[in-house]
Amino acid sequence: QMADALLSTQALEAYYGDFQALFGISIDVFPGEVIAIIGANGAGKTTLMRSITGLIRNQPDMVLWNGEAIGSRRADQVAAAGIAMVPEGRQLFQSLSVEENLIIGGQMGRKGPWSLEKVFELFPILKERRNVPSTALSGGQQQMVAIGRALMSNPQILLFDEISLGLAPIIIKSIYEALPNIIGEGMSAIIVEQDIAKALSVSSRVYCLQEGRISLEGRPETLNRDDISAAYFGV
Ligand code: ATP
Numbered sequence: 001q002m003a004d005a006l007l008s009t010q011a012l013e014a015y016y017g018d019f020q021a022l023f024g025i026s027i028d029v030f031p032g033e034v035i036a037i038i039g040a041n042g043a044g045k046t047t048l049m050r051s052i053t054g055l056i057r058n059q060p061d062m063v064l065w066n067g068e069a070i071g072s073r074r075a076d077q078v079a080a081a082g083i084a085m086v087p088e089g090r091q092l093f094q095s096l097s098v099e100e101n102l103i104i105g106g107q108m109g110r111k112g113p114w115s116l117e118k119v120f121e122l123f124p125i126l127k128e129r130r131n132v133p134s135t136a137l138s139g140g141q142q143q144m145v146a147i148g149r150a151l152m153s154n155p156q157i158l159l160f161d162e163i164s165l166g167l168a169p170i171i172i173k174s175i176y177e178a179l180p181n182i183i184g185e186g187m188s189a190i191i192v193e194q195d196i197a198k199a200l201s202v203s204s205r206v207y208c209l210q211e212g213r214i215s216l217e218g219r220p221e222t223l224n225r226d227d228i229s230a231a232y233f234g235v
Contacts, residue, residue: 004067006031006188007052007083007157012062014047014212021047023212029157034189036199039209040232045192046088048209049161052190053078053085079108082156088165088192090146092134098141099130102148109153113185119148122181140171147175147182157188164195176202196228210234 005028014022022044029035037045050056051071052063060071065081073081084105092101102116120127123144129137134145143163150158164172172195179202183189193199199206200220208216208231216223216231 005029005064006033006066007190008064009048009052010062010064012048012051012059014044014051014056014058021212022051025209025212025214027207027214027217029188029190031156032186032188033205034183034191034203036191036193036203036206037209038193038196038199038206038228038232039215040194042211043209044212045209046161047212049085049159049190049192052159053083076108079153079155080110082110082154083159084109084150084153084155084157085159086143086146086150086161086163088161090139090142092142092145092149094135095133097131097133098126098137098145101134101145102126102152105149105152109155112154114151114154116152119151122151122178123148138171140167140175143167143171143175151182155187157190158183159190159192161192163191163193164198172198196232208232 007029009025009027012022012025013020025048037048039045047056054071054073057072061069063069063071070078070081093104102119125141126144126148129141134142163175176198191199191203203220205219206217207214208228210231216227
């Protein structure tokens, strides 16, 4: 890659008390690039996302955004910088409606093309259900709100944590089909996935984590199945 990385981590470590969850994780995301982070349960994928968004601050100087350390910024500063996360388990504001959840996303972050109307165009069902409390939505609809809320902050990079978790296959399919429209116009993304095939289908590079270490990285077309299985399952 010729361009400078938009986001990178440099030999990043992370800890929960005495337990070390990440060991020397170095990743790069270049402008406009979609990368995938794959790995089994407990491999450290969520910990890596939390380190990037400043929720875990063991080594804040090892997370670089346009070459500057960002790992110790507050959530609103991270959003203002142009980083948005679609968290595992959605984490919507339960007492608020669909529309209110989306509006809160728009109050963080930056100016840009995304608006309520544009999110409703992407996910028409959310327009129909705009006044419904988020707790009354199906899992797939909640995931749509979480994605819409992140987009409303007009991010430069979108972090999807376990995008498919707990969703029906048909919903997962429709969310993946919407991805090109979600990520368009030069936006970068990190897709965290346990579903290897899905991850490979949308990313230009993939990193596999195993027990807190990068066990494999490369372009999907250069990786073979056996190497991926070994890196993923450790067999
Ligand atoms: P999952 O698919 O289950 O979310 P993951 O790849 O995202 O897995 P992490 O959630 O990052 O993995 O967990 C990495 C390691 O850190 C695991 O061994 C996990 O048990 C441990 N861990 C995660 N959160 C905590 C916590 N709050 N306290 C202690 N250990 C934790």
